[in-house]
Each structure stands twice: as C-alpha cells, then as structure tokens.
Amino acid sequence: MLREPIVQKLISNNGEFHSCNENNIITDSQTGEVICSNCGHVLSERVEDSDPEWRSFSDDKTNRRRTGDGTSLAKHDQGLSTIINPINKDASGRPLSASMKKTLKQLRMLDMRSKSHASVDRNFIRAFGELHVLKDKLALSNTIMEKAAYIYRKAAEKKLTRGRTISGMITAALYAACRSTETPRTLNDVSQASNIKRKEISKSYRLIYRELDLKMPVVNSIQCIARISSRLEITEKIKRYAMEILKSSQEHQRSAGKDPTGLAAAALYLACAENGEARSQQELADVANVTTVTIRNRVKSLKLEQNIEL
DNA sequence: TAAGATAAGAGGGACAT
DNA sequence: ATGTCAGTCTTATCTTA
Structure with a gap:
C-alpha cells in the first residue's frame, strides 16, 4: 500500500x-x-491501516472492494470468519438435489450457532464490545486497542479471567496496553471511562502484569520532565537544570521508590524558582497529576540532598 | 493567595508466620 | 494464605507570610 x-x-x-x-x-x-x-x-x-483497499481489480466498477474488513485481534474471531455459501448451487452452477439442500441447511445452522456460542467466543464478544467503547471514550488509537485485545486473549488463555468480571479485566488489559506503549492514561482516567473502581482495575492489572510477564517501560523521572514542561512552556535552560537535579539525585540513590512524576515536578519547581521564573506548586501539580503536598515533600528532600538554599 | 504543616486514610510491597 | 510493618501518596483542614 x-x-x-x-x-x-x-x-x-x-x-x-x-x-x-x-x-x-x-x-x-x-x-x-x-x-x-x-x-x-x-x-x-502511527496508525496501522487495516481498511480494505480502495482500488478496483475487476471490470465491475460498482464493487471496488476486493477484500473484506481488515483483520483485528479486537474481534472475537479476529475478523476471519467464514460462512457456508447460502446459494444452493454446486461448483458448476447446477442446483442441488433436495436431500443435499436439506443437509446443507442443517450444516449452516450448526455453523452459525457454533460461532458465537462457544463460551470463549461469547466472552470475547462482550469484552471487545466494551473495549471499543473504552477506546472511543479515552481517545485511543487502534494500535493500543489491538494491544489490549492481545493482552486480554493471553489473560483468558491463562484462565486469569476466571472469577473476575469481564469489564474489569478488559479495562485492566487496556490500561496495561497504555502503560506498555507509554500512552499517558492514568488509572483514574480508565476508571472514570469504564465506571469500574480504581482498586479493581489496579488489582487486575497487577495480576496480568505478573502472570503474563509483561515488560513495562520503566518510567524515568527525567522523561517526565519533558512531558510536564511541554504543557507549561518552560525554557530549555530550566529543563536542563531540572534534569541535572534529578541526575544527581539518582546517582545518590535518593530517588528510589518515589513517584517519578512527583519527583520531576519537584525538580522543575526548584529549577523555575532558581531561575527567576517561578511557577506555583499548584500549577506544577495540575499538569503533573500529583498533589501539592507530594511536590512539597519531594522539594524538601531534594533541597536537603542538593544543599539548595532559596 | 501561595506556601507550609499536620493528620487521617488508602493501597501496595516486603517479610514473617 | 494471612497479618504486620514501614514508607508513600492523597485528601482535608488549618496556619503563616
């Protein structure tokens, strides 16, 4: 293409x-x-284009599609279903005998029923239905949705969905997909969109994370600086300064176990204040999605270890 | 009004039982 | 499997400059 x-x-x-x-x-x-x-x-x-091609390969210009819908992990049968041809003709176009027609009719019925009646498929149909809704609510790309569907399939394979709600698990899978692609959606975001308690999602997420051995990119506080400051129009010089603060903090092993976003926000707060472009803690807290208290606590410990006097 | 202090409560990891 | 513990973050309220 x-x-x-x-x-x-x-x-x-x-x-x-x-x-x-x-x-x-x-x-x-x-x-x-x-x-x-x-x-x-x-x-x-980058959005994978899974739509059908739009060029004609036949003389019949009214039907330009030479393919069906694209494949997708987020469809219960991955979009690859087949049906028994409903036309009662044989390969050379001759009508079938009455007995063969009857047999085929029964076969078709069995075929249709088996598709969505296997319990796994029913589960997937519901899960992926909810997934599509969530994808819209959270404004996520198809790539992420596919990833979430993949994770959900893996989880179902390992029987992790047993005894848990479908909604909770598919939401957790979606959250995991966001985490693994560093797409900034918080637990609160997905919780709001899905009407499922934060706690339940986070429990399911950790289960999935553990059992499937997912590799999540480690959120580095230095990367957080870029994300936070891009929303506040902070100058390059101050960004560099904040990064220096974090680097030396990491070297001293003082930053382990702290929320990287809070840490980055605190470093930026200090950097801004020192360079005469003070931002309020509230401002930083808003864009970083942490509280002013957290920023204060980080600021306090950063000051201690850096010997910064203000 | 922004910043700081303090306290209560939640959730999760480490560790022992 | 369950309970305890220390440490972290959040929410809420009050005080200070």
Whole structure:
C-alpha cells in the first residue's frame, strides 16, 4: 500500500506545527509512536491501516472492494470468519438435489450457532464490545486497542479471567496496553471511562502484569520532565537544570521508590524558582497529576540532598 | 493567595508466620 | 494464605507570610 511520507503526515496530523528539528524526529519501533528525541514531544501515533483497499481489480466498477474488513485481534474471531455459501448451487452452477439442500441447511445452522456460542467466543464478544467503547471514550488509537485485545486473549488463555468480571479485566488489559506503549492514561482516567473502581482495575492489572510477564517501560523521572514542561512552556535552560537535579539525585540513590512524576515536578519547581521564573506548586501539580503536598515533600528532600538554599 | 504543616486514610510491597 | 510493618501518596483542614 502506498503511504504518504511519514513526516508530512505527522505534522499535519493535529494541525499544529511542531518546532522540533526534524532531524530529531524518530519512530519508536516498539510503540509505533513518532516522537522528538530531543524533547520527548509525541508528534503522532502511527496508525496501522487495516481498511480494505480502495482500488478496483475487476471490470465491475460498482464493487471496488476486493477484500473484506481488515483483520483485528479486537474481534472475537479476529475478523476471519467464514460462512457456508447460502446459494444452493454446486461448483458448476447446477442446483442441488433436495436431500443435499436439506443437509446443507442443517450444516449452516450448526455453523452459525457454533460461532458465537462457544463460551470463549461469547466472552470475547462482550469484552471487545466494551473495549471499543473504552477506546472511543479515552481517545485511543487502534494500535493500543489491538494491544489490549492481545493482552486480554493471553489473560483468558491463562484462565486469569476466571472469577473476575469481564469489564474489569478488559479495562485492566487496556490500561496495561497504555502503560506498555507509554500512552499517558492514568488509572483514574480508565476508571472514570469504564465506571469500574480504581482498586479493581489496579488489582487486575497487577495480576496480568505478573502472570503474563509483561515488560513495562520503566518510567524515568527525567522523561517526565519533558512531558510536564511541554504543557507549561518552560525554557530549555530550566529543563536542563531540572534534569541535572534529578541526575544527581539518582546517582545518590535518593530517588528510589518515589513517584517519578512527583519527583520531576519537584525538580522543575526548584529549577523555575532558581531561575527567576517561578511557577506555583499548584500549577506544577495540575499538569503533573500529583498533589501539592507530594511536590512539597519531594522539594524538601531534594533541597536537603542538593544543599539548595532559596 | 501561595506556601507550609499536620493528620487521617488508602493501597501496595516486603517479610514473617 | 494471612497479618504486620514501614514508607508513600492523597485528601482535608488549618496556619503563616
């Protein structure tokens, strides 16, 4: 399939032009996201095109589709179902005998019933139905949805869904998919969208994470700086300064076990204050999704270990 | 109004039983 | 499997500059 050059596509994607040098734009081969390697700005998610081709390969111009729908893990049968041809003709076009017609009718009925009546399939149908709803509510890409469906299938395979609600598990799978692709959706986000308690999702998520041996990218507080500051228009100089603070903090092993977002927010708070562009704790707390108390606590310990006087 | 202090409560990891 | 413990983060309220 022919595609537009990727750079052109991503810049026009959300209508805004990104100021990063194009030389810095890289594609994360794992997540499919197109990001700026300099500042971490996510420019676009590459969306796999699974729609049918739109070119005609026959003389019949009214039917331009030569394929069915694309395959998808997020369909209970992966979009690859087959049905027995409903026309009662044999291969050479002659009508079938009455007895053969009757046999075929029975076969068709059995075939239809078996498709959605296997309990695993029924489970998938419900789960993926909810998945599509969630995908819309959370504005997620098809790539993520496919990943969530894959994780859910694996979980079902391992019988992890036993004794747990379908909604809870598919939500947890979706959250896991977000985590593994570094798509910023919090437990609170998915909890709100799915009307399932945060606690239940997080329990199921950890179960999935453990049992399936999922490799989650380690959230690095230094990466968080880019994400937070991009929403606050913080200068490059201050960003660098905040990164320095975090680096030395990591070297001293003081940052283990702390929420990386809170840590990054605190470092930025200090960096801003020291460079005469003070931001309020509330401002930082809002964009970083932590509380001012957390920022204060991190600031306090950062100050102690860095000997920063303000 | 922003920043700091304090307390109560939740959730999860480590460890022992 | 279950309980305890220390440490973290959140929510809420009050005080301070």
